[in-house]
Amino acid sequence: MAKLMYADYYLPNHTVSVLEYLKSQDIVIPKIYKSKEEYSKAYVKRTKLEFFYEEKERDLIEIFTDMLTRLFEINKIDPTKIRYVFYTKSYRSYYSYHGDGEYHGRDMGGGSVNIPYYLTGRFGLEEACVIVNDGKCASVLQALELSAMCCDKKGGYGLILTPSFSKSNNRYRDTTLFGDGVGIMLVGDDRNSGYEIIDSLLKTDGMMSWQLYDNYIKECQGYGEKSKKPLPLLKFEDVFEHEVLNRHGLTNDTVKGVITLNIKVLIDRYSKVYPGRVYQENVPYGGHISDVDLIRNFKDFTSKAPVEKGEHMLLISCGADTTGMEYGGVLLKG
Amino acid sequence: MAKLMYADYYLPNHTVSVLEYLKSQDIVIPKIYKSKEEYSKAYVKRTKLEFFYEEKERDLIEIFTDMLTRLFEINKIDPTKIRYVFYTKSYRSYYSYHGDGEYHGRDMGGGSVNIPYYLTGRFGLEEACVIVNDGKCASVLQALELSAMCCDKKGGYGLILTPSFSKSNNRYRDTTLFGDGVGIMLVGDDRNSGYEIIDSLLKTDGMMSWQLYDNYIKECQGYGEKSKKPLPLLKFEDVFEHEVLNRHGLTNDTVKGVITLNIKVLIDRYSKVYPGRVYQENVPYGGHISDVDLIRNFKDFTSKAPVEKGEHMLLISCGADTTGMEYGGVLLKG
Known part of the structure; x- marks a missing residue:
């Protein structure tokens, strides 16, 4: 395998400090902040990001x-x-x-x-x-x-x-x-070392492109011409547990380590599902480097060998831009 | 499967006729032609293309x-x-x-x-x-x-x-x-109809990007830093026969139908390897529509059911631009 x-x-x-960068940029600041400096400090506190x-x-x-x-x-x-x-x-x-x-x-x-x-x-x-x-x-x-x-x-x-x-x-x-x-x-698969790629689930949510093109932004409440129901992607962790983990006799509680992107809100979301097991040490240091984050966090996490032989790890991610979203999880076994 | x-x-x-299009374009004409009109007529004869x-x-x-x-x-x-x-x-x-x-x-x-x-x-x-x-x-x-x-x-x-x-x-x-x-x-694979996708081989030749970037255009005679030998892609049909067809008890001579792009020089090349079996009826009509050609030719060829149950077809193609080439073949079974 x-x-x-x-x-x-x-x-x-x-490297560039977050405060230094925000100072140089023309950013629209929410009205509750009195100054750009105040906003910048709150931004650092909220994102936990120090530099990129x-x-x-x-x-x-x-x-x-x-x-x-x-x-x-x-x-x-x-x-x-x-x-x-x-x-x-x-x-x-x-x-x-x-x-x-x-x-x-x-x-x-x-x-x-x-x-x-x-x-x-x-x-x-x-x-x-x-x-x-x-x-x-x-x-x-x-x-x-x-x-x-x-x-x-x-x-x-x-x-x-x-x-x-x-x-x-x-x-x-x-x-x-x-x-x-x-x-x-x-x-x-020709060496003893490494992590077996056991299973995976990947999905795409194209609603934003559809709504934009068809001008359905106000009219459309649902998703999919016939189903009128939302995609299950907003609860992807549940879908992944049901469709992938359970197939291997696992649950969200039995996955030993979770690797995701260096974005605080995403870490917080996954930490509710996999408490205490989401790797987040790199969040302050470097910024969100798209899906390079997953590779970096995987390498740094596994270098400390926290997952024993036979135990499971999860790489989980979501990507979004103004055209839509993609979600995915890959299950690994030590 | x-x-x-x-x-x-x-x-x-x-549709636009080839002669009409060439007339409207600023094209460098080889010196052996006396006029653009003469070149255009020779071009139509050589490419067999009438309109796009x-x-x-x-x-x-x-x-x-x-x-x-x-x-x-x-x-x-x-x-x-x-x-x-x-x-x-x-x-x-x-x-x-x-x-x-x-x-x-x-x-x-x-x-x-x-x-x-x-x-x-x-x-x-x-x-x-x-x-x-x-x-x-x-x-x-x-x-x-x-x-x-x-x-x-x-x-x-x-x-x-x-x-x-x-x-x-x-x-x-x-x-x-x-x-x-x-x-x-x-x-x-949930219906009786269709063509089984038996096997495939795909390769990439990146020599042009490499030579361009490293300015190796004159110095480099071979391919690959160590091997100094050319990629086998220039004889892809032989490689495909050896690595794919033979594995299934087939040879270039026993494949019943060959689908490729609507480009006359490519048809001629493959016709030497698979004589009389390369589908080419669409060459004059429509131009080279990138790899839509493969889909169009597959549909038109199979609509006449020339391949019996159990017989084999080949989709073969190559793509090139100034950065390099890709080659591939997919073996189908009726």
Whole structure:
């Protein structure tokens, strides 16, 4: 059975304090606050976030090259055994070679250098198929589920590459600030170490796109043309327990560790369902680095070996933007 | 075992003749031609292409809504049994709602209406997970392979949504002109009809991105940092025969029908390997509609039932842009 064998992450050297960033930004402040300073302090208290990481020096290809060198050379992974490379961003984003001898950085769009393609060439991944699954903050979970299926069916490894960089003027949200970082994971089943990928459940809620397009924002009370009932996604933890955990003789109470995103409101929500078992040590340090959070938290959590052989861990996430939401959980066994 | 149960496609009403289009475009003509007219005639002769389809009226959401209504209502497919929706384009492309009461069309980028999300909301796909696999002209084959794995593992259906639209000034290539169109496919295993998805092989060649980024264009003769040998992709049909067909007791000679893209040079190449068995009736009519070609050709070919129960068909494709190439084959059994 396929295992999550390896996880690694990269964080930039440069950090920015939340107070410093908020000072520099033009943010609409709720009326109950007398000043921006007062709001900023309350924001730090509420989000528990102290600083975020900002990349100012290196480009994605350099970063991934270092990380894959470590994977292949130090960890002795054979690159020709990689069958699938999942790149969890649009391949059109983040890099652009303009033919003028300069490499233009992030968020340029277009361009002729495709990062996962570059890496297959550079490292001789001769048996690999690159799959660009461009999702939201649960796309790493999609890639994990698909990698596990691919490895179980075809053998070899699945490599997951997850970059997350934000434009400097687009980091602020009501609940967190976006940080920069990169994560990778390797799925396979040829070593004793690692965590078995037991099961998973992933769902999408497209209501916002539907309501926006059809101008149903006021009229539509329900979801789904026929069912008129809300999707079960708002209670995803219950659905996951019922549809996944119970199938393996588990409940929400018997999962030993829970990994999620570095967002305080999400941690609080999951802490009600899995009290005392949600990993949250990274929340103050670095910002919400999209689903790199999951990779970073998985690595940091498991480095302390808190889950014994045979015990279960859960990776759970939700991603949202103005078009809709995606939710997912992946069940792991130590 | 998962089957390709259903395929449907949409082509616009409006067509443009190749000669008419070339006349309107600023194209660099090889010096051996005396005039643009002479070149255009030679181009038509060489590509066998007479006209392409151009969408001038409808938007993608209208088109997909009609196609899915046909799938769910006329073909009595239960939308709540769809577990995976593969959308083979960036969800950021092709549609944009600007909040001004108008819907801006294709290639706008950004925007708040995500087409596959809209469709999950509109049709009540309550159990679905949307996976955006944004690839090149073999991404339908990636989606087919992944759908088959998902259905075999999780049950239910996989729905593949494939739009392809081009900007009017970006249709010309040396070997074909891009046309507009949309395709859908359904994968599942709860009906007697359909084609079993027996096996598949997909690969990526990232050499172009690697060479471009590292300026290896002249220096690098091989492929892969260590191996210095070319990828086997240039002889993909041989690799496919060796690694896939032989495993099922088949050879290139025993596959009964071959479906590929509507590009004459590709048809010619595959016709050498699978003589007399490559479907090519659509080549003159409509242009190269990215991997919608595969869906269209599959539907048109199988509507004439040329493959008997137990006989094998092959979907084979390659996609290339300036960043690299992807290759793939999916083996089907009638």
